[in-house]
Amino acid sequence: MSQLQSWGRLSQAEHHTVALSSQSLGKQIMSTSPGICYGMGRSYGDSCLNPGGTAWLTRNLDRLISLDTKTATLHCESGALLEDIQRLLLPRGWLLPVTPGTQKITVGGAIANDVHGKNHHVFGTFGENVTALTLQRTDGETLICSPDGENPDWFQATVGGLGLTGVITSAVLKLRPVTGPWLTAETIPYQSLSDFFTLSRTSESDWEHTVSWFDCLSGNQPRGIFLRANHNQQPFKPEPDKKRQLSFPVVPPVSLVNRLTLKPFNTAYYWLNKRKAGISTVHYEPFSYPLDAISNWNRMYGPKGFYQYQCVIPPAVSQDAVGELLSILRKYRQGSFLAVLKTFSDRKPAGLLSFPKSGTTLALDFPNRGQKTTALLDAMDSVVSRANGRLYPAKDARMSAAMFQQGYPELARFQAYRDPGITSAFSARTIDC
Amino acid sequence: MSQPSTSHRPNIIIIGATSAMAEQCARIWVSRQACNLLLIGRNTEALSSIKADLQVRSPESVIDVQMSAMEYAEEIQALTEQALTDRQPDTVLIAHGTLPDQQQCQDDIKQAEQAVRINGLSPVLLAEAFIKQMLENNKGTLAVIGSVAGDRGRKSNYVYGAAKGLVTRYLEGLQHRLAGSHVSVVIIKPGPTDTPMTAHLKAAGQKMATSQAVAADIVSAIDHKKPVCYTPGKWALIMLVIRNLPRFIFNKMDI
Numbered sequence: 001m002s003q004l005q006s007w008g009r010l011s012q013a014e015h016h017t018v019a020l021s022s023q024s025l026g027k028q029i030m031s032t033s034p035g036i037c038y039g040m041g042r043s044y045g046d047s048c049l050n051p052g053g054t055a056w057l058t059r060n061l062d063r064l065i066s067l068d069t070k071t072a073t074l075h076c077e078s079g080a081l082l083e084d085i086q087r088l089l090l091p092r093g094w095l096l097p098v099t100p101g102t103q104k105i106t107v108g109g110a111i112a113n114d115v116h117g118k119n120h121h122v123f124g125t126f127g128e129n130v131t132a133l134t135l136q137r138t139d140g141e142t143l144i145c146s147p148d149g150e151n152p153d154w155f156q157a158t159v160g161g162l163g164l165t166g167v168i169t170s171a172v173l174k175l176r177p178v179t180g181p182w183l184t185a186e187t188i189p190y191q192s193l194s195d196f197f198t199l200s201r202t203s204e205s206d207w208e209h210t211v212s213w214f215d216c217l218s219g220n221q222p223r224g225i226f227l228r229a230n231h232n233q234q235p236f237k238p239e240p241d242k243k244r245q246l247s248f249p250v251v252p253p254v255s256l257v258n259r260l261t262l263k264p265f266n267t268a269y270y271w272l273n274k275r276k277a278g279i280s281t282v283h284y285e286p287f288s289y290p291l292d293a294i295s296n297w298n299r300m301y302g303p304k305g306f307y308q309y310q311c312v313i314p315p316a317v318s319q320d321a322v323g324e325l326l327s328i329l330r331k332y333r334q335g336s337f338l339a340v341l342k343t344f345s346d347r348k349p350a351g352l353l354s355f356p357k358s359g360t361t362l363a364l365d366f367p368n369r370g371q372k373t374t375a376l377l378d379a380m381d382s383v384v385s386r387a388n389g390r391l392y393p394a395k396d397a398r399m400s401a402a403m404f405q406q407g408y409p410e411l412a413r414f415q416a417y418r419d420p421g422i423t424s425a426f427s428a429r430t431i432d433c
Numbered sequence: 434m435s436q437p438s439t440s441h442r443p444n445i446i447i448i449g450a451t452s453a454m455a456e457q458c459a460r461i462w463v464s465r466q467a468c469n470l471l472l473i474g475r476n477t478e479a480l481s482s483i484k485a486d487l488q489v490r491s492p493e494s495v496i497d498v499q500m501s502a503m504e505y506a507e508e509i510q511a512l513t514e515q516a517l518t519d520r521q522p523d524t525v526l527i528a529h530g531t532l533p534d535q536q537q538c539q540d541d542i543k544q545a546e547q548a549v550r551i552n553g554l555s556p557v558l559l560a561e562a563f564i565k566q567m568l569e570n571n572k573g574t575l576a577v578i579g580s581v582a583g584d585r586g587r588k589s590n591y592v593y594g595a596a597k598g599l600v601t602r603y604l605e606g607l608q609h610r611l612a613g614s615h616v617s618v619v620i621i622k623p624g625p626t627d628t629p630m631t632a633h634l635k636a637a638g639q640k641m642a643t644s645q646a647v648a649a650d651i652v653s654a655i656d657h658k659k660p661v662c663y664t665p666g667k668w669a670l671i672m673l674v675i676r677n678l679p680r681f682i683f684n685k686m687d688i
Contacts, residue, residue, distance in 0.1 A: 023476065023479050064489040066485060067489045074489075
């Protein structure tokens with residue numbers, strides 16, 4: 001038994017851990033099910049946990065299988081890290097089309113959560129860029145699934161399927177050509193929600209990456225920083241390895257994000273970034289994965305951990321609902337340091353349970369203050385649910401079964417593809433309760 | 434980066450290439466520059482998937498695989514001859530091993546025999562067979578993965594420890610013999626490392642180094658021809674204490 005935590009550090013439960021290895025996968029999984037896959041533990045809540053039960057560790061399944069430069073695809077095992085793939089392939093002129101705010105995640109996790117990035121309106125989700133995957137069922141069956149070839153229905157269930165349809169053991173990923181690591185980025189300070197929506201609308205046709213941070217303590221017309229960027233044509237130059245990896249060395253006894261620090265943090269962040277207003281050239285890593293520069297940044301929230309709350313609200317009511325969510329924050333006198341707004345475009349989702357849908361997504365972090373925090377999140381749920389929005393399971397540790405089931409109308413169809421030998425704390429809480 | 438394309442490619446032979454540490458070493462080597470690699474192991478399927486992986490990482494590298502059980506002198510002789518045909522290694526890494534269950538070795542001496550053969554005799558005979566040719570070439574570094582377990586016998590794994598101790602004593606002798614030549618011998622002594630071989634220990638909650646970190650130390654020790662390399666480094670200190678504990682204290686310890 002060993003203790004596993006997810007990124008939110010809300011629990012620390014014993015798991016029977018089984019390190020999967022390529023050679024004996026099927027047998028290992030069959031003989032130790034029921035379980036759930038655990039890769040880098042970067043899901044925030046409990047979708048990668050199975051307290052007291054089996055956790056299949058996928059990190060050793062990190063072999064690359066083949067690179068096809070003609071079709072621009074990479075076939076690799078599911079424990080490979082997006083970071084390793086990108087650093088390996090960048091000098092050869094390739095990157096992954098879609099990555100989320102961290103690249104320290106496994107390919108399997110990226111598929112199971114159908115993660116998205118700042119370029120959703122151009123490349124869609126991670127799952128939209130997978131051309132095939134191998135699924136190991138706990139009864140010993142192996143399925144090859146692809147979106148428009150074999151087992152397309154299994155593919156659709158597995159992308160965004162939270163690891164519940166079987167163990168994803170390998171995948172074929174589309175690559176995108178790039179000349180180098182450089183982005184031309186523009187930083188635009190804004191002063192209200194409607195400015196944000198205008199900026200989003202007008203940026204999407206010309207800019208691949210769009211995202212925005214805002215100061216959630218700055219009233220109901222919050223100020224914020226809008227970022228947009230495109231890959232440029234500056235070539236790759238190998239550079240000496242100089243970047244020092246910072247690390248959050250210890251868990252402080254209390255959350256460093258608290259009522260005293262939040263206001264100055266947000267104000268300072270706004271003014272520091274406002275000074276950068278304008279166009280600049282930035283490397284894709286600090287632009288896309290700013291927090292990857294600090295290992296274990298999640299420790300900043302102290303021993304009790306933190307909740308992340310990420311919802312998506314349909315376009316017609318986006319602005320009103322976001323405004324309403326902000327007023328709830330004020331009412332509960334809680335705020336968030338990481339507050340991110342981004343719009344999703346209208347695309348057919350890759351998976352039955354994929355999170356992104358047309359509208360605006362809002363992500364907030366809250367230090368865990370027990371009942372005070374869960375009451376706030378429950379109040380926010382009612383706004384999201386009234387607006388016909390939904391929450392992101394990868395970030396969730398507490399939504400109700402009703403909230404999940406209402407947000408994901410394809411759940412009933414998905415159930416037919418469940419693997420009975422797989423269970424997670426998330427599935428037990430929201431589906432099988 | 435400005436190396437001419439005709440520059441010398443390192444010739445590397447890895448025995449026990451499917452071990453987690455060896456696989457990570459191979460990844461480091463091919464990530465630095467194109468290599469000529471020979472991977473030797475017992476499991477063809479694993480060897481070919483490792484070869485495919487390394488080839489994606491370094492399309493310019495030339496990677497060959499060779500199967501061998503590596504147990505008996507005749508097999509080792511044949512393996513060495515085949516491996517060294519048209520090949521003058523710069524580096525030979527001997528990395529294979531198993532972690533036997535101490536209790537089973539006590540209950541069944543056949544298991545003890547197998548454990549000593551694979552972890553002790555086999556690497557020693559391999560080293561002897563390879564060193565002959567390396568001396569003729571008068572170049573190259575031979576590195577063998579021993580273990581901290583070989584530094585002092587302990588009740589929890591002394592059969593494995595004895596085999597690894599054999600490797601250590603043998604390599605010390607070899608280092609003595611080769612002093613003054615251009616051939617170097619590196620003894621690697623990893624502490625408990627997170628690999629498939631130790632999965633049951635990890636499941637029991639033991640803290641372990643990652644095979645990536647250990648591999649980085651191994652590659653660096655080979656680069657610097659370090660005679661003895663404890664990895665992670667803290668084990669040098671821990672084992673200094675363990676080796677020198679008086680018996681009346683040591684025998685009371687449950688380790």
